[in-house]
Amino acid sequence: MSSARTTPGASHHEDAVGTAADGSGLLTYASLVDGKNVPSDQWVYVVDSDALLQDAFSSLTLKRKLESGRLSPEELPGGSIVGRVARADRETVLQAVEAASRATVEWNAFPLDERLDRFGALLHRRLTEQADRTIEILLREGHPLALARWQVSGALECFSPESLAFYRSQMLHESRHGERRISVRRRPDGVVCLNPPQNAPLSSALLGVTSLMAGNSLVVRAPRSAPLGVMYVLHEIVAPVLEELGAPGGTLNVVCGDPAPMLSAWLDSPLVDDIMYFGSSEAGIRFQERCVAAGKKPILELAGNDTVVVWKDADLEYAAEALTESFYGSGQLCMIPNQVLVHPDVVDRLTALLAEKAADVRGGSVRQEDVLLTPVLRNEKFFACLEDALSSGAELVCGGHAIQDDGTRDTAGIFLEPTVVLVRGLEGARKVQAVRHETFFPLLPVIAAEPAPDAVLLDRFVDFVNSNPYGLRNSVWAGDPEVVEHFVTRITQGGLLKVNDSHIGFLPGLPTHGGTGLTGGVYGEANYPVLRTSHIQGVSISDGGIRPREAVFGAWQAMRGEDGTAAAGA
Missing domain, CATH: 3.40.309.10 (Aldehyde Dehydrogenase; Chain A, domain 2)
Structure with missing residues (x-):
């Protein structure tokens, strides 16, 4: 039986990466911070979907006993609990933000070819290779087979060659104007924090991963009600790709915990730039106001109708x-x-x-x-x-x-x-x-x-x-x-x-x-996180052969002609 992983790129067990070393046989994940697993003495347990179907009351009671410490993992009846995820304390949450902040400058210095084109292509390949295993994790967490396949299908389209080409076309536009090289490019906002929903957290976490392509670093909260899929896909699919690219460890961080204190910690941190929030419209609109007051960019995914x-x-x-x-x-x-x-x-x-x-x-x-x-x-x-x-x-x-x-x-x-x-x-x-x-x-x-x-x-x-x-x-x-x-x-x-x-x-x-509207808040629109977590910057590069005064009045002189008279057609 393998032990829990210690590095994002470590080899994994054939059946379940991160199997607990305590003899419980549970699929186990610690917090991922700065490229390392951070242990905890508190855990969130995941109930087997079939056990929940057979006896929801007993299964949920068992989960509560485990999480409160009234029952040890070694005392578990077989098959009723399929996994556990470390519950991060406040110190770990803050460490994740700090690691992300340290990683941002180095990761953003990677060429766009690397952090968008190559990262996306490698991720698509790994998602394809791990599709069956990803579906199995979703099944264990209670997603019906058809909907698990739907989520994986959405992830594959998100990182398909056609989608990557579209992202690329929006991230950089280059042209020439005389002796100048002109570009309009999107620059990263910095540290992005993501609070996915409990109903489809794995696919929402992968959506947030596209913000890395803009040069941001990312901190993800795995929801307590369904943390296993998020931990699996980030530990086992995304992190190894980042490691292969040589990205700094803090580029991606994932922690599990209660939403209210974690969101407050993100709002209070001067290191956080954007917060991507999934939730009800009522709560989301209130959270938007808190983000603006704290100087954070809110990216809302709220109710649909x-x-x-x-x-x-x-x-x-x-x-x-x-x-x-x-x-x-x-x-x-x-x-x-x-x-x-x-x-x-x-x-x-x-x-x-x-x-x-x-x-x-x-x-x-x-x-x-x-x-x-x-x-x-x-x-x-x-x-x-x-x-x-x-x-x-x-x-x-x-x-x-x-x-x-x-x-x-x-x-x-x-x-x-x-x-x-x-x-x-x-x-x-x-x-x-x-x-x-x-x-x-x-x-x-x-x-x-x-x-x-x-x-x-x-x-x-x-x-x-x-x-x-x-x-x-x-x-x-x-x-x-x-x-x-x-x-x-x-x-x-x-x-x-x-x-x-x-x-x-x-x-x-x-x-x-x-x-x-109430789905996206004041700043709502179609959500491409690679675009929503970045901002437009215009750049002009000259070889130094243009006199500043000529540059100031260049358009006027072109309109008037070299002799000072109006150019033809003006």
Whole structure:
């Protein structure tokens, strides 16, 4: 049995890198600070997803006993706990920031070819080589197989050759102006701290890794509720690539701990420049204010409330299939469809298709191919939201119950049926809570627009999408090219717009995250961290043969001509 790793590039065990040396057999990770593992006497334990499915209460009780020290790892029953991560104290958190600060100057001095092109290519190769192992880690942490593959697919697109070429095109533009070499380039902000979400932390951590390409250093907080995937991908995939490039140890640091004290430590530190924050819109907007007051750049990834538009000539079969993405992960993904705006001519056909396809979305063991639902241990908000919709006049199309993993309706079930409600009329639709705000449950409202001429409906649909206070992703299903062009030209809300395509699928070069309004805060836009954590700098280089006075009036003299008269065409 191998011991826990001590350096980022150390060789790893065939089955699980970082297996504990205490005989427990647990996949174990310490904090990674300045290229070294930092031990701790406190641990966060990860419950096996199947054990949670069989007996959630006992599994969570066992986790609490381990973390409080009332039970030792050697006393563990087999298979119920699959990993543990060191819980960092304040000193370790501050050491991570200091290490990042020391590394920034040296890492930024690496040529762009090295820290963007080569780093990205090596990372893509390692992600490909480790794809199966990464999926296995995600399964252990409770992500269904299909969604684990989805996350890995997104990571591969993020570092694909096409995406790297796009990043490169935005980082540096060079030209000549007479004897001068002119460049517009993006420069790193410095130390970037990342607080990923608990629902998809591994893919969010990899998104943050792109900030390294700009020359920043990075500190990542692995969330206590799901730390294993973050620790795995940063220890075993990213850190070895940085080591191969010769990057300083503090370029990447990862610690696990409670969010509030860690965020406060980052805000208080004069060494931190940017903080990338995932969370609810309410908390995120407050955090944005704290960042600005502390002189930090806030990069927010908050709630989404995505709209899907279905026009009368859409391929309804495909549209309904894409809409079932609303139920993936039991609706607890920020970038899924959250509401559907439908042309009145096709409402009945679409809702019938959607109900049929929703019945095939089910829960169960994460290792089963067709499982897409995840457990919802606290479901009272789902039923309150559903009751609000029905009491507001919405019609229940399908779902509405708690279920067991075999689909049997049971008030004690830890899964929720995929649920569709029909809201008739745009007027007043946002009075329904499930339309107004992100639900974060498998509850999808379909909004049937009032009958009107198509020209009127087009404008009403655009206005409805653009008036959404959130703005992550939007998508449109339509056949008429003129209708498509109308939507593409006029929908300005959101960080991504997709037409006749999967709402959550990833594409090279396009953003995976980012948005406007309550999704991205005051500075919200499509989130490319390599761009968001850097700033524009213009550079002019002359060989010294230009007189300063000539440079001051160069454009004026060119306009007037050498003899002082107006040049032709001026």
